């Protein structure tokens with residue numbers, strides 16, 4: 029049942045309380061509530077996904093409109109980073125979903141599992157083979173259901189269906205709208221096969237090369253999210269209560285179990301001035317508030333570095349220095365070229381009539397440009413050995429150093445679409461970065477935003493990789509197929525001709541791929557560093573786990589959501605195994 033006010037709840041005690049109805053939290057809530065003997069409360073700070081940014085309430089369902097969901101909308105935590113040294117002092121928006129579904133309701137729906145090496149590194153680092161690729165593959169499949177593309181085109185050769193789940197809650201598909209640039213991207217794999225080999229399915233564990241994007245989009249061209257796939261279908265269960273518009277302000281330890289503080293109680297409030305309520309968990313509290321808010325909540329609850337906690341008047345209860353540290357994210361950059369495309373994104377977005385027609389087509393037939401976020405292919409590459417930073421930051425020989433995302437149109441998170449001109453964008457991202465940042469408390473007030481310093485490009489090695497990625501993007505466009513389609517790089521990119529100038533361009537225009545992880549890092553049970561054990565219990569506490577992207581010990585060299593779903597699927601099994 030969905031509640032909008034803590035006063036509406038008839039009970040104050042549940043078996044499990046999940047903090048955050050986001051990507052991971054909804055998986056845990058839905059899987060735990062499959063057990064009739066458990067009852068579950070999920071508390072979400074944000075609004076319902078059915079209350080959207082304006083009256084028609086469809087923005088979060090329309091893939092093309094995903095760009096309009098952040099930053100600074102009613103569906104997001106409107107966080108901003110600290111001025112980033114690596115970005116020449118720029119502070120950038122740092123959106124996270126604040127809505128049922130969390131970031132899965134506002135993200136760009138790209139679906140990648142990263143490489144075998146990435147997951148095997150998790151297993152080796154944590155000492156738990158359960159996090160290896162082989163052990164996690166069943167969870168990756170369990171979360172997904174491969175469905176036909178919205179345009180029902182024949183996807184033979186664009187994906188390997190046998191690698192995929194067919195019955196899971198999240199619908200995934202190959203892009204359901206084709207762009208003029210698609211043929212050129214694929215032709216490049218034929219014209220320059222050594223540098224840019226075609227990869228029929230980048231979710232095989234071996235992502236390197238150029239392949240067709242898989243996305244969490246259903247056959248009707250709608251976003252598939254943790255609320256549409258997991259929480260929504262479970263919402264009518266009598267053992268599941270979902271409380272929205274309510275922020276968990278503190279985790280409280282009311283007793284000691286096995287000599288450890290037992291965090292069985294949560295304090296919640298709807299606003300800084302509203303009444304505070306408490307709820308308690310007979311079995312466990314599971315924090316799934318995401319990589320920014322999870323460390324904030326742990327710190328507010330006295331779990332963290334004691335000196336830092338005291339400096340903001342929080343009483344330390346559990347000394348865990350790594351809470352909020354190790355923040356890792358993917359630097360992301362839109363590089364634009366002038367093109368001759370006849371149907372590039374901006375040619376449509378500049379024309380109000382075409383925009384409305386597109387939306388109507390999506391609504392009535394589930395087809396057209398609106399079914400796509402505009403990224404039909406992804407390119408994953410490694411640097412040549414002589415350019416690879418030492419030690420190699422990638423997880424292994426099959427993990428990429430950088431990614432290139434071609435888009436038929438003007439793509440940028442910082443710059444508005446120019447009033448004139450036709451463009452092609454090759455986004456570049458550093459996917460095995462060296463830089464680290466942090467999340468710390470600004471104050472002991474839970475309604476104050478934390479201080480977010482992702483440390484983007486703070487290590488020169490990441491700048492160097494980004495420069496190489498851009499040079500590789502230029503090489504990509506050297507394939508004969510682009511003759512006549514690509515005209516020239518746009519002004520700032522064209523002006524950066526030396527490596528030094530490219531580095532400066534990188535620092536001036538890079539932002540984030542919205543992939544923070546690591547702020548409640550998983551380490552071996554015996555380790556004094558880190559925040560959670562491999563079973564996701566918070567170290568030196570009882571009754572408390574973290575299940576979200578914050579526990580990843582390293583950033584996956586891929587887009588994160590598929591990994592978060594798989595992590596949460598395994599977490600639900602770990603929790604069930606402990607209590608059934």
Ligand SMILES: Cc1cc2nc3c(=O)[nH]c(=O)nc-3n(C[C@H](O)[C@H](O)[C@H](O)COP(=O)(O)OP(=O)(O)OC[C@H]3O[C@@H](n4cnc5c(N)ncnc54)[C@H](O)[C@@H]3O)c2cc1C
Nearest residue numbers: 048050051052073130131135136137138276577587588589
């Ligand atoms: C704009 C954007 C685009 C992205 N694009 C992609 C993409 O294309 N592909 C991809 O794979 N990944 C993408 N990502 C990343 C991916 O969506 C996230 O890594 C993933 O969803 C994180 O899941 P999570 O469970 O850790 O956190 P979230 O899904 O963010 O969930 C956290 C939830 O907790 C709630 N919460 C926080 N604090 C509290 C509190 N104190 N009390 C109650 N509730 C609280 C939040 O409101 C939120 O609902 C994108 C992310 C963003 C922001």
